[in-house]
Amino acid sequence: MKESSNFIRNIMIDDLDNKVVDGIVTRFPPEPNGLLHIGHVKAITINFDLAKEFGGYTYLRFDDTNPEKEDERFVKLIQEDIKWLGFEPVEVRYASDYFEEMYERAVILIKKGLAYVDDTSPEDMRAQRGTLTEPGTESPRRNRPIEENLDLFERMRAGEFEEGSVVLRAKIDMASPNMNLRDPVIYRIVHEPHYRTGDKWHIYPMYDFAHPLEDYVERISHSLCSLEFENNRPLYDWYIDNTDVEFKPRQFEFAKLNITGAILGKRNIIKLVEDGLIDGWDDPRLLTISGMRRRGYRPEGIKNFIRETGVSKENSIVEFHMLEHFIREDLKLAAPRIMAVLDPVKVVITNWDKGVEWVPAENNIENPELGDREMPFGRELYIEREDFMEVPEKRFRRLSLGNEVRLKYGYFIKANDVVKDEEGNILEIHCTYDPATKSGSGFEERKPKGTIHWVEASHAVEAKVLRYGQLLKEENYDADLPLEEQIDPQSVQEFRALIEPFAKGSKPFDRYQFYRHGYFSVDPKHTEELTFNEVVPMKSSYRP
């Protein structure tokens, strides 16, 4: 595991040293109302890594306290995503399993005179809450007798009331400068059936009340969440301090992950999915876990990125470059390489008279276990149009008239002539090859200025290649603009590519690297059509 220092680790070390906690127990608590994205990967990685580092363990807990938004299918998909990432929770828990426990704790609050049933309308309640600079006013129901509250709360549970007609509230401080403490709602009425508990319940706990109790039940030592919950921590502590729990979990906040040009946030993704602007949650342009999987990213690359990116309380935006770097670093060791030509121009080797010759090609120089293969070489080849210039510019190191270049895994060829159409477009480049320069022969007499890639014309397979770029046009997402205006139409580009045949020695691949043009991976769903997803562009540093 990579070690990256962060302030939460330091807190844990101190807590362990000072015997504030016996051990480390963490949890990842997604609400099953959508799929996970790379921002969640940060939370997942932090929780699992830290627990593991200190010999503790981590729960996967579905925070399913709102039946109106949650769905069983997300429970399943989220677990698959986490498993794919390589994390193993000690146990899968559901907040809905603790509903009875939470109810009991709410009764404790009522009995202590710290909670009351209020039938103030949502509108009036908002008005009574005051503003950021003015205190709120107390509800007329605030001092309702305990017995009456107990009776009303029981009837709320029994389903006697309409949604929105009544809530259970904590009696804290309507003048608190922290809005969260102005008598927050503890339970609300919801008649919608819950995907797990069905219609057993008609009241559901609010996040602020439920979460600390969930953490208590699981004996979470460090409850990690994002920065926007800092204002909720006093309430978290209030509930813990007043519900007679014998274990006190504590909340710590860290900054969420933001990446330039990426849309994160379930709300936005849900909107993109619902508006049909993308394929779905697993659209490769999205940085959802399933989208990244389809794009060809591997878990290790993603996790390394997260680990190197750090944990702090700084509202930061990481450059997409950083993600690309770690994905590329991971893929370069694992991706079999093939050769492909995106914009082909024909090369005729005028002195070739051997038919088709199969030449060995290293599949992956860094990882020999991926095996070698053979590829055809013949009289007619295709090379990349941009790899040829009739008159070379300075610093141009590829093929040009009168000059020699190495064909990777093949021979040196020298361009002698070009055939053009009436408009001057190059149709063919006539070259001669030198038999002595065959790849692997150990020929060292001279070195060409450059090496280029190619495919043999008669065997090349034509394929459609999809390049998936970044979803957004602008560097940063602007919440005030409609999403459809911000999506970059170039985020999906379709190319026709000529790819070397998969014939000899080829195995079912799931990832490829295209020389110079980038790393691509096959989307397993589209293997038959040979549709590729670009993983990461490999920039060329050549500039005329």
Added chain:
RNA sequence: UGGGGAUUGGCCAAGCGGUUAAGGCACUCGGCUCUGACCCGAGAAUUCGUCGGUUCGAUCCCGACAUCCCCUGCCA
């Protein structure tokens, strides 16, 4: 004068009173190379938002100011 956070090179981020102020990404230059990628070297903060204070000594402590983020859901 509501409250809560944050402020270290273009982007992340270590650092916890005495350091030449880690590291990664990006960028530049050089080397290597069966692609210019990869790999290997080298390069940037006289300085840690600003101004004061404490101290023999401050990025690290205190104060003021500035800027950014969060908080008025019966969402999480």
